[in-house]
Amino acid sequence: MSEKKIFKNFRLFLALLCLSYPGFANQAPQPSKQDTSQVKLIKFLVLDENDIPVKGVSLNNLRISSSVQTDSLGMAQLTGTINDEIQVSLNETFLRKYLVGANQSQIIRVNGKNLMVMQQKAVVLTNDILISPNMTTGSTQSVYNSDLVKFPVTSIKNALPGRLTGLYTNQTTGRPSVDEANVLLRGQNPIVLVDGIPRDLTRIDLEEIESITVLKDAVSTAMLGLRSSGGVIAITTKKGIVGTQQITLTAQNGLQSSLKTPKTLDAYNYALLYNEARVNSGDLPVYTPTDIEAFRTGSDPIGHPNVNWQDEILKENTKFMRYDLTFRGGGSVARYYVGVQYQKLGGQLVESDINAYSTNSSISNYTIRSNVDINLTPKTILGLHLFGKISNSNHPGNFGTDNIFNSILNTPNNAYPIFNENGSYGGTTQFQNNIYAQTVSSGYSLNYRRDIITDLTLRRSLDEVTPGLWAQALVSFYSGVSENTNRSKSFAVYKQTGTGVAATYQMFGTNGTQGNSTGTDFQNRQSYLEGAIGYKRSFGLNNFDAQVRVTSDNVNSGSELGLNYYGGSGRVSYNFDERYTAEFVVGLNKTNRYPSSTPMGFFPAAGLSWNITKEKFMPKLSWLNDLKLFASYGRTGNDASGYFVFQQFYVGSPSSYFFGTSVASNAALRQDVLANPNVTWEKGDKFNLGIKTNLFNNKLFIQAEYFNNKYSDLLTSANLSTIVGTSIRNLNVGVNRYNGFELQMNWQQSFGKFSYFLSGNVSTLQSKVVFQNEVFRQFDYQSRTGLPVGTPFGYIADGLFQSQTEINASAKIAGYSPVPGDIKYKDLNSDGIIDQFDQAKLGTDNPLVYYGATVGFSYGGLDLSVLLQGVANRNLLLTGNSEWEFQNGGFGQAYEHNLNRWTPATAATATYPRVTVGNNFNNNIVSSFWMHSGNYLRLKNVELGYTIASKFTEKLKVSSIRVFVNGTNLLTTSAFDRVDPETYGGVYPIQRVVNGGLSVKF
Structure with a gap:
């Protein structure tokens, strides 16, 4: 196939911009002679068919063996001259899907007259400069497959932290x-x-994703x-x-281990602290010195057990496995991508050989x-895209994983032994759910989920x-079903008294009652x-791109x-x-709700948008390659109405009420929650202003944005129940505002075979409640209006009471008589009483930074x-x-940080109030x-890889072999490091x- 015909089928904009030498464009090609006297920088710009920059395209000047890859803006530059041959390597991850009629790479001869005819023909030729007009003014950012697959995770959302400005995870x-x-x-x-269609499906194979924007x-x-206010992933x-067909096989295996879990007290410290708490609560101690000594020495594991439930129930490591096999190729008539994956995440719970089945929490x-065009x-192009997924998850029987973790929090280490002397499960009157038995002897439950998607697209060029x-037509169907199978069973626990015979x-409890049911979740x-x-065309310097769509989405x-x-x-x-x-955009739709x-x-x-560097008055600065301003404003919508809230419903009632008198009736009806007949969608008025630039021969890219979004007609509580005498649906009365700044910077540079990159992004988010139908509050500091959205409220702590003298001199606490070691609160309204009128906002109201x-x-x-990822002002x-x-x-658990409690001896250094038994009216409130x-900073992801040299892989008849190790959530530093x-x-x-893996391409 000829070079001219190959490039007629390019589905990307590849611009060769010859810089700084005006006469360069007018040089006639000299095929027989290499002109090296006019060595200049050749600039490349690679955009996909949607004008989105394509990162990772390899460009190699064959004459001088100099190579570079396009950056996140799709830009790169090489040293070259007339007649140099530039090899454009269309790597699998980003680019090859756009090239029709070529193999893995193509050769471009720099001759000052290169003409590439694109599929959309939205290209203007000015001398040798092939222009790719940027036809959007919106705020977007992308992350590509090569970054996503570095994460050993099951959901794409878990591969996004720290990658994109504006996205908080x-x-x-x-x-x-x-x-x-x-x-x-x-x-x-x-x-x-997903491929332009709204989907609530993000647990898909990372290998099949080209990009996320x-x-x-x-x-x-x-x-x-109606679904535009929240933005789009x-x-x-x-x-x-x-x-030529490409076959890629990737195999990965890894180990998972838990980050921080609550540190519970051993039986000895628990008993000491419990006695102290009993005394502080006005009761007598329950553990004698003999009991405490037995807990300390472990001399009586049945009568005085010391069970670290986390060590006994939770594994130190679990397995992660992922296997991917992909096929990609095609011809001028049909192109295909087929990928299959198997993935398994092992659970953290222990298992027992007494079972022939798994009781762990795991998923496969x-x-x-299959994407075929x-x-x-x-x-005319027909696209048939198919997706299928089977998910099988397993959990412990009656109790489930979350209940087991809750039991660990509620069960002291000295509550009971795991096993009695005769091998039966330990327990007491108070603690009848032995946690180990919950984990391995309560049977199991299964969840089967099936997801099937079929997309059929027909696209026709109407150039005639x-x-x-x-024109294009799209039909898509999705079907998902989730089934639960219950195979749970009961178990009995025993309280042992005495020892030996x-x-x-x-x-x-009872032993062996078996559950056996299946139902659709x-x-x-x-x-x-x-x-x-749609219509996309250029007339001289004028470029147009327009489209109209009609949609119907039934869920x-x-x-x-x-x-x-x-x-x-x-x-x-x-x-x-x-x-x-x-650019002008409009959406016009509604729903049947x-x-x-x-x-x-x-x-x-x-x-x-305004590309300032294109202006004639702009001086030609060698360090400034591109400078663009862009801004947008518009209205978006959010469908938050709920399930037919405009209709009034009535429910059955055993009696009717007339003038306050109850009258028996077998057919009485009463009004349910009062309907909102005027319900409408929530609205967002969004303003965005941005600037982006390339500097220093495109080594440095900077993009900065400011946004200010007002959300109105928010469905919030009417706070009228006490007036109308019944509950009322939320009304469209709320107004919130969100604003912030976003900054992204990328630097990349190459020195021969060595290249490196640095990139960073930071986002701020400030929210404010502009209006809500707030109930009357006597004091301004209790008003929610004007504060960040979701601000928690509670009492303002003022340290711990150190003496009775300090208590006597402080405001009285309504309904409670404090003692030294209790939390002291500020009397915000200065009335001498601590009550609900002294509650105010908690935490910082500074902008969230991520x-x-x-x-x-x-x-x-x-x-x-x-990759590092972090959050501040949280x-x-x-x-x-x-x-x-x-x-x-x-009867609950206690923790190591409780040992830092206030006592007369630790009054000067205590970081925790005095301990008490049960709920403390004063201390255990918000x-x-x-x-x-x-605030925290995580070492979120690291990957180290090595691609084996081609001279070795050629002997094995494979295209490439890459071995790699990666990890996620490796290290964390936090301002408050007691918990994750x-x-x-x-x-x-x-x-x-x-995780470690091997990727082989055939």
Whole structure:
């Protein structure tokens, strides 16, 4: 196939910009002679068909063996001259899907007259400069496959921390199958799009993902209408390519270990502290000196047990496995990508040989994706994209994993032995659920989940009508089902009294009652229809890109009635001479969850951008390669109405009420929660302003943005129940505002075979409650309006009472008589009484700051990357069983930090109040005493890899072999380091994973 024909089928914009020498463009090609007298820098810009920069394309000047890769802006530069041959290596991860009619790489001869005809024909040729106009003004940022697959995780959300500005993540549990991080995009919950279709499915194979892009401002999301306010996480899966078939096999195995868990007291310290707490509570001690000595020496493991439940129940390490096999290739008629994956995460719970089945908490995933694109005619492409996933998760029987962790918090180490002398499970009247028995002898439960997706796309070029015109139709179906199988069983525990042959056993519970049931947890369905027509063309320096879409998205979730989003959207962009871009977007849609008389929602947005470096008045600065300003403003929507809240419902009642008198009735009805007949969607008015630049021969990239978003018509409590006498649905009355700054910086540089990169990003987020229908509060410091959204309220601690004299001189606590060692609170209204009128905001109201930094290098076949991720100005409120001593009615656990309690001897250094049994009315309430800094910095990910030289792999008949080791959540430093800053409160801890793998390409 000729070079000219190859490049007619390029599906990317590859611009060769010959810099600084005006006559260079007018040099005639001299095929027979190499002109090295005019050596200049040749600049490359690589964008995909959506004008999104493509990172990682390899460019090599064959004459001087100098190579470079495109950066995150799709830019790179090489030293060269006329007739140099530049090899463009279309690596599998980012680029080869766009090239039709070529193999792994192509040769471009620099002759000053290169003409590349693109599929969309939205290219302007000015002398030798091939222009790729940037047709969007929106705020977007992407992360690519090569960064995602470094994470040994099951959810894509767990591979995003620290990668993208504006995206805040918080992982609250490490339990397999539910360990997905919570994500907020500029403070809002983003919608997930998979290949342009709304999907609530993020546990997919990382290998099948080409890129993940976040869309943050109004102009980039307004086409989604009612679902545009939260922003978008757009997942693009891999597609087929034209060329020799590529087969890639990747095998990985790793070990998981838990991060921090609550440190409980051993039996000896527990008994001492419990006696002290009893005395402090006005009761007598329960443990004698003999008891305490037996706990200390371990001389009586049955009568005086000391069981470290975390050591006995939790494994030190568990396994992680992932295997991927992918096929990619095709010809001029059909292209394909097929990927299959098996993944397994082992659970942290111990198992026993007494069972022929697993009682652990674990999950296995089987995934397959097939993306096939077929040229039915030269102008018609049919896309058939299939996805299937099977997830099998296992859990302990009746009690489940979360209940077992809760039992660890509620069970002291001296409560009972695991086993009695006769091998039976230990227990007492108070503690009848032996934790070990819960783990290994309560049977098991299974969850089976199946997800199937079919996307069918038909795209037709209408160049015969007018060049640049196209039409597309899309039909997509999703079906998901989740089934639970219960194979739980009961067990009995025994309290042993005495020892040896004189021992007696008191039984609690029953043995061997077997549960045996299967039921559907949920069954979800979705059908998505879309029709689109677009136009993309250039006329001289004028570039146009427009499209109109109509969509219908029908979702059936469980037993609920169907939810249907329907409407249309449009987008038009105009660019002049790569200097000025104007963009207008509109979404027009609604759902059936609003009254039929409600008009469609109208969500317009507009954006402008200005490439200053293209202006004639701009001086030609060697260190300034690009400078662009962009701004957007628009309205977005959020469908938060709920399940037909505009309809009034009535429920059965055994009696009716007339004028306060109850009248018996067999058919009485009473009004349920009062409906909101005027319910409407929440609205977001978003402003975005940004600047981005390339400096120092494109080694340094900087992008900075400011956003200010106002969210109105928020569904919040009307606070009218006491007036109307019944509960009322939330009303569209709330107004919140979010604003912040985002900064991204990338630096990369090469020295021969050695190259390195540094990148960092930081985001700030400040929120404010502008309005809510707030109840009357007597004091301004108790008002929620004007404070950050979600600000917690409580009492303001003022240290610990040190003496009765200090107590007598302080404000009285309503309903409680404090003693030395209790928490002292500030009397904010100066009335001499501590009561509900002294509650105020807790924690910092400074903007939340979250950031990430990546550093790495490559030399020959060796490569290393390191990712740091952190958060600042974050509040951490610790209460409940993992913080307070002797909860659970006074029978609960106690912890090492409780030893720092106040006593007369430790009054000057105590960091914890005096200990008491059960709930303390004064100390165990929400206050600033329990508020800590949640700031932290994690070594989130490290990967070290080595690609074996080609001279060895050629002998093995393979394309490449790469061995690697990586890890996630390796180290953490935090301002308050007693707990993990993300998972605390006795939940399944986040896992540290150390992983090794081998990737072979055929």
